[in-house]
Amino acid sequence: MEKVFIVGVGLTKIGRFYNRSAASLFREALERAVSDAGGLKPRALVVGNMTSSVLMQQDSLGALLADHSGLRGIPAFKVEAACGSGGAAFYSGYSLVKSGLADVVAVGGVEKLTEANTPVVTRALAQAADADFEVFYGATFTGLNAMLARLYMEKFGYTEEDLSYWPLRMHEYASHNPYAQLPKKTSLKEILESPVIAEPIRLYHAAPIGDGAAVVLLVRGEEKAREIARQTGKDVLVEVAGVALATDSVDLASRNDLLTLESTVKASRAALEMAGVEAGKVDYVELHDAFHVTGFASLEDLGFAPKGEAPRLWKEGRFGKGDKPEVNFSGGLKARGHPVGATGIYQIAEAAMQLRGDFPGFKASSPETALTHNIGGISTIAAVTVLRRVK
Amino acid sequence: MEKVFIVGVGLTKIGRFYNRSAASLFREALERAVSDAGGLKPRALVVGNMTSSVLMQQDSLGALLADHSGLRGIPAFKVEAACGSGGAAFYSGYSLVKSGLADVVAVGGVEKLTEANTPVVTRALAQAADADFEVFYGATFTGLNAMLARLYMEKFGYTEEDLSYWPLRMHEYASHNPYAQLPKKTSLKEILESPVIAEPIRLYHAAPIGDGAAVVLLVRGEEKAREIARQTGKDVLVEVAGVALATDSVDLASRNDLLTLESTVKASRAALEMAGVEAGKVDYVELHDAFHVTGFASLEDLGFAPKGEAPRLWKEGRFGKGDKPEVNFSGGLKARGHPVGATGIYQIAEAAMQLRGDFPGFKASSPETALTHNIGGISTIAAVTVLRRVK
Incomplete structure (x- = not known):
């Protein structure tokens, strides 16, 4: 075909x-x-x-x-x-x-x-969680992610500050992106002093x-x-080399392992296999970081970092300009923004522009292969797409 | 392929x-x-x-x-x-x-x-209509269909009784269907004495x-x-020979012609063309009759009756057992029932069983080609599928 x-x-x-x-x-x-x-x-x-x-x-x-x-x-x-x-x-x-x-x-x-208004939006977004087993008992979507963040921090030994390096870098990238909702740089101090919205998640740890x-x-x-x-005067083509979807339970209580986003693991493997590409060969990634913990866990479950290691690697400067892969130069959900049902398409469009070399923000280092990762719920559904530059 | x-x-x-x-x-x-x-x-x-x-x-x-x-x-x-x-x-x-x-x-x-409760369901179903241009002003989905029914009756010269032959036959068919919500026969008298829900539509003119x-x-x-x-011991295959979707405006006021379901016309033509079948060769049809007028207009716009003629032909006994096509032996939305998002799949399953010869209700005359027609809103979207029996 x-x-x-x-x-x-x-x-x-x-x-x-x-x-x-x-x-x-x-x-x-x-x-x-x-x-x-x-x-x-x-x-x-x-x-x-x-x-x-x-x-x-x-x-x-x-x-x-x-x-x-x-x-x-x-x-x-x-x-x-x-x-x-x-x-x-x-x-x-x-x-x-x-x-x-x-x-x-x-x-x-x-x-x-x-x-x-905010309570109505909060209630609407909570529909990503299980109506009968979670939301009925008062859970919000941020609340569920906060429990996950707490578990991740305790199990792998990270502090609130360790995880705050995610939004720090996302805001830096977004400051170059003309489409971003929050194109402003920030500081660790500003992040750590921002209001708690669901402990341990602060305002600056979450997508707007x-x-x-x-x-x-x-x-x-x-x-x-x-x-x-x-x-149209373009000198490269962007091929859709791999697409995959995978799902998990909606309710978290019935998961095998709360800290592994199993649908992300499955969709990533399937999309890379379809494209005939190994994870280590991916040059550029746009991944789903609705919260800091989501960003780190996704990096791991997509196959780009060992489990529990992503925040440490990130703090050391990995996944930035010149590394492999380069990650979220759009600013991510955190700072580019997260218009929910549109986010997955923003990521694909941004990755396509990075491959073409005409992304109007922070530019990747001439990538040939890009991967995008969009999830619904806490990876209740994961959609992974692999794009390839064709000369 | x-x-x-x-x-x-x-x-x-x-x-x-x-x-x-x-x-x-x-x-x-x-x-x-x-x-x-x-x-x-x-x-x-x-x-x-x-x-x-x-x-x-x-x-x-x-x-x-x-x-x-x-x-x-x-x-x-x-x-x-x-x-x-x-x-x-x-x-x-x-x-x-x-x-x-x-x-x-x-x-x-x-x-x-x-x-x-009923007002909540009525409000939810009205979301098929235009939120800004119709529902905001108090329109319900039945109300909009009632206006259409009135226009149809006036333009083509039909009485309430003429249109009541639709539900009369649907209830007859449904009485044989073990999956039907309303498997009971009715009478013209019962239909015409049922409560008005949005004049000129009575309870028995509408899907439950x-x-x-x-x-x-x-x-x-x-x-x-x-x-x-x-x-599985089946002696025929059911091939999906044609599939098509088409759309129209959501709000009725901006349509070209209120009494022509343009998306139904387009989807029907496209699905038949894909299957390489003329409308006149279709043996069996399951069509979308949320209201009596929807059934008649759909028969016309699918290409099985001239515009304005369907109720007259229907009253004469056309589209019944032995005719071409045979229509809605399930009992239709009217009497089989209309579990909204499931309806289109009921129709396809019923048509497939008619082709296989194992539909457990009123049986078609050994059809070789079947067509199903499912709409959203007042044919804001139309989905037409053509199935073929393969020996």
Whole structure:
């Protein structure tokens, strides 16, 4: 079967847009992706989104966004996998184009959290956890991650300060990213003095709440991809070399090992195997760091650090510019932002731009292979994508 | 590329199950489908569902259902396209198996509406309509369909009684269907004396609210399908010959023609073209009749009756046993029931069983080609599938 390529990417800045609708944000991202691909028109649309049913009281989101983006009529639907909705939508969109059902597929993500007040948003995001076994008893999503962070710190012997090097570096990277929600540098002092939101997680240890939309355009066949690259003056192609999804229980109590994100392990192995790449050969990574602990555990479970070692390696400067892999130069969920269902598409678009060499923020060292990692819940679902630069 | 086949189907009875969870219903349907396919284990799961986010306060539904069905770990996600979620999930699941991403895919649908009180369910179902332009002003989904029914009656000169022949026949068929929510015969008198729920729609003109789950199993390649058929003592294969999705605006005010379901027209043409079949050659149809008017308009827009003629032809006895096509022998949404996100999968499972000759209700006349039609909103999304019997 023919290979699949990313031929266009479009992002909005992430922020709190009280005067913008989800459809307006989505249209902006889609138009940028279409323009990036030289005007190529999508023939199908898959949208990742978590909260539209609860916060916008709107279903039929796929059709709505297609219509409001000038694409009324095309096949369109929404994929939901909590915070991993974008990654899952990409997996679905990849299969649409790969199978021949559509020859140009737009995969997008959008989330609109602004306008709802904080308790309502907190409640909506908690729907990533188990309604009957966790949320019913008062758990919030941050609360569950706080328990995990405490366990990780105790088991592997880390302090609050050790884990704070994650957000420190993410803010540094984000300060270069024009799409980032928090493009400001910070300091260990500022991080450690920020308010506790669920002990031991402080405000600066967690991704912010924000609105945003991201779109990538997929086509089938190297010839088609090369034609578009020529038209748009790009000298490399971005091939989708591997895609994988894996799941775990929603409720944490029934997990085998709380500190191993098993679906991340599985999806990473499967996507790398599909791409024919070993973890050690990956040059660039965008991974899911909704909290500091999520970032470190993901680095380990993706296969880039031994279990329990990531914070130590990170503090020593590993995974930065010139290392292998280079990680989260976007600023990550922590500082680029985390518009939930759109996050997985932001990561893929950023990785694609790093491969092309035109990411408008902190630049990777000319990577050839990139991996993105997007999760829903505490890796209840994990979506891993491997991208390859083709000359 | 290799063809895709349905090798197992599993349904629950539809009803109001106060003592059953969505996961429990889903597991029952999945286990039946697995058993029907001789124990074949799904490697990926796509779930159609509309209301879990609002009525169950549960996201990550794909992973949850995989885990609770003994399939923890496999790729799984939810597809949302309002009442067309099942049909859209099938389209997505088809592409997963066709593209080679997974070799055995379970596509299911589940909905759990019982427990929520009627105003809450009515509000949740109204999310199929436009939140900003319709629901904000007080429209319910039944209310919007009532306006459409009034327009249809006025434009084409039909009475309330004329349209009541739809539910009359659906109840007759459903009385044979062991999975039906309303397996009781009725009379024109009973229909016309039932309470008005949104004039001119009476209770008996509308699909009931119910819970249910349905699963079909897909494999790639005729050899694999034939091996399973042999194992399970089936003498025919069911090929998925065509699949298509199309969309329209969510809000009705911006449609070109209120009485033409344009996405149904498009999806029907595309699915038939993919299958290489003309509408006139289709033997059996399961179509989306959430209301009487939806049934008649769909018959027309699928290409089986001239616009405005369906109620007259229907009253004359067309589309019944021995006619071409035979329509909705399950009892339709009207009397089999309409567990929203599961409905599209019920239709596909029923059509597959009619092709195999083992549907346990009112039997079609040995059809070779079947078409199913599932919509979300007022055909905001339309999913059409064409199935073919292969000896």
